[in-house]
Amino acid sequence: MEAMIIGGGVAGPVTALALRRIGWNVTIHEAYTDPAGDVGSFVSLGANGxxxxxxxxxxxAVTARGTAIPLLRLWSGRGxxxxxxxxxxxxxxxGHLVETLRDLAIDAGARLVTGRRLQDVRNGVATFADNTRTAGDSRTTSRETGQPGSGHRHVGQPATADLIVGADGVHSRMRTIVDPDAPAPVYAGLWIISGRSTHPVEPGAFNLMLGSKATFVYTATAAGTLWSAQVPARTRPAASLDHESLLELYHGDRGPAARIIxxxxxxxxxxxxxxxxxxxRSHRDAMVLLGDAAHPIGAGQGASLAIEDAVVLAKCLRDRATVTDALAAFDRLRRPRTDRMLKATGVNSDAKIAGPLAARVRDVLMPVLFRRFAARGSAWMYDYDVEWQTPVTTAPA
Ligand SMILES: Cc1cc2nc3c(=O)[nH]c(=O)nc-3n(C[C@H](O)[C@H](O)[C@H](O)COP(=O)(O)OP(=O)(O)OC[C@H]3O[C@@H](n4cnc5c(N)ncnc54)[C@H](O)[C@@H]3O)c2cc1C
Incomplete structure (x- = not known):
């Protein structure tokens, strides 16, 4: 059996690896030519992912590229x-996560073609716009980087497969191909900037500070102190804040935010x-959506859920007699969990968008809520197991 995976981010390479485990031939088509490398922000993978x-x-392999952080600490802006x-x-x-996952998928026999952006799928045939810039990575014959040439875009070779997997992220083209009426993403009232700092902080904890104007996340890693500022703004900003305006957001808050920045x-x-x-609709004909293309969970659990999706999809394809049955089983197994996660992370981001008065109330109530949430309320997020060895036996409803 042959799978075509659209998107070489997180869900794409994990799907490729999982499908190789069950003997499928796999090609990943990734829009960008550049290898993932040392770019982008940081992600935290939960125990479930x-x-x-x-x-x-x-x-x-993934754990070896990162830093294990055993504790979560929640701070008020008053320290x-x-x-x-x-x-x-x-x-x-x-970038390191994506790079590691791509390498594992290629080592397992998957093909990765970069610089190839999906345009459409009609009657099972996918068409692409190829970016002809040569990225020059010929480390393995399983990795292609567009066509050698002058940098023009042209229509790539059409392709077909027994299954087309939409792992093309929050701005998914596959989402509208599977369902032309699917809703489009809207600005969530929160923007993020992040960085790496030389200011040292106590290792072993992932710190979330609920500041009076913005949330600040920081943690010590082998690479330095990683931080991110999560800033509520009613309208989508055109560009990031400058350094001084960013510092101004944490002026008056206690804690290390300003020094880290x-x-x-x-x-x-x-x-x-x-x-x-x-x-x-998560699937139609022999096409299926997963990861952010199906449910952009956002910061905290988005990557972990994309990984879970990929492994459960392979399990369904392994155990069900037809692709149609497998996709129905996949939807039945995944939708309750991803819907619940979307709801929970929506509540979570609303807590980060509190106004000054709400922030005071939040600081008083949060210790009680946090104890309850940490003790019982969030176990379902982290305790989940894909149960790879357990067959998917129940016939889909
Ligand atoms: C600032 C920020 C912080 C985050 N922090 C965390 C965190 O700490 N923990 C966590 O679990 N999650 C976090 N997330 C969420 C997480 O990054 C996503 O949920 C995860 O990357 C989803 O994986 P994906 O493979 O579905 O999509 P992506 O990782 O977005 O990959 C999609 C890929 O598809 C490619 N693509 C797009 N369109 C096409 C096309 N037409 N043709 C071919 N290829 C295409 C893209 O180039 C990309 O490589 C964070 C998100 C943000 C924005």
Whole structure:
């Protein structure tokens, strides 16, 4: 069987690896020519995402690229510790995660073609716009980087497969191909900037500071102190804040935010968060959506859920007699969890968008809420197991 995967981010390479485990031939088509490398911001993988990677033999390689961070600490802007909970997470640069996953997929026999952007799928035939810039990585014959040439874009070779997987992220083209009426993402009222700082902080904890104007996340890693500022703004900003305006946001808050920002030696790209309900249809014919293309969960669990999706999809394809049955089983197994996660992370981002008065109330209530949430409320997020060995036996409804 042959799969065509659109998108070589997180979900794409994990799907490729999982499908290679069940004997499928796989080609990943990635729009950008550049290898992932040392770019982008950082991501934290939860125990659930790491467990799913372990199931297909990728956990150790990913963990080795990151820093294990056992604790989550929640701080008020006034420097008060609102709560602390055990949270087995691994934090690493998104580029390193993607690079590791792509390498694992290629080593397992998948083909990766970069510089090839999906345009459309009609009657099972996918068409592409190829970026003909040569990236020059010929490390393995399984990796192609567009066509040698002058940098023109042209229509790439059409392709077909037994299954087309839409792992093309929040601005998914596959989402509208599967369902032309699917909703489009909208600005979520929150933007993020992040970086790496030389200012040292206590290792072992992922710190979330609920400041009076913006949230600040920071953690010590082998690469330095990684931080991100999560800033509420009613309208989508055209560009990031300058250094001084960013510092101004934390003026008056206690804690290390200002010093961490001041000692930043590497700035990561500014990005806005987007809200989107789950795609009403996750599959049609022999096409399926997963990861952010199906449900952009956002910061915190988005990558872990994309990884879970990929492994569960391979499990369904392994155990169900037809692709149609497998995609129905996949939707049945995944939708309750991803819908619940979307709801939970929506609540979470609303807490980060509190106004000054709401922030005071939040600081009073948060220690109680956090204890409850940490003790019982969030176990379902982290305890989830893809149960790779357990067959998908139940016939889909
Ligand atoms: C600032 C920020 C911080 C985050 N932090 C965390 C975190 O700490 N923990 C966590 O779990 N999640 C985090 N997330 C969310 C996480 O990054 C995403 O959920 C995850 O990357 C989704 O993986 P994906 O493979 O579905 O999509 P992506 O990683 O976005 O990959 C999609 C890929 O598809 C390619 N593509 C797009 N269109 C086409 C096309 N037409 N043809 C071919 N290729 C195409 C893109 O170039 C890209 O490589 C964060 C997100 C942001 C914005």
């Amino acid at each position: 790491l467990r799913a990677l372990d199931a297909i033999g990728a956990g150790d 008060r510790l609102l709560g602390e909970a055990p949270r087995g997470r691994v934090t690493l640069m998104r 001041e000692h930043t030696d590497q700035w990561h790209p500014f990005t806005v968060l987007r809200r989107l309900p789950s795609a009403p």
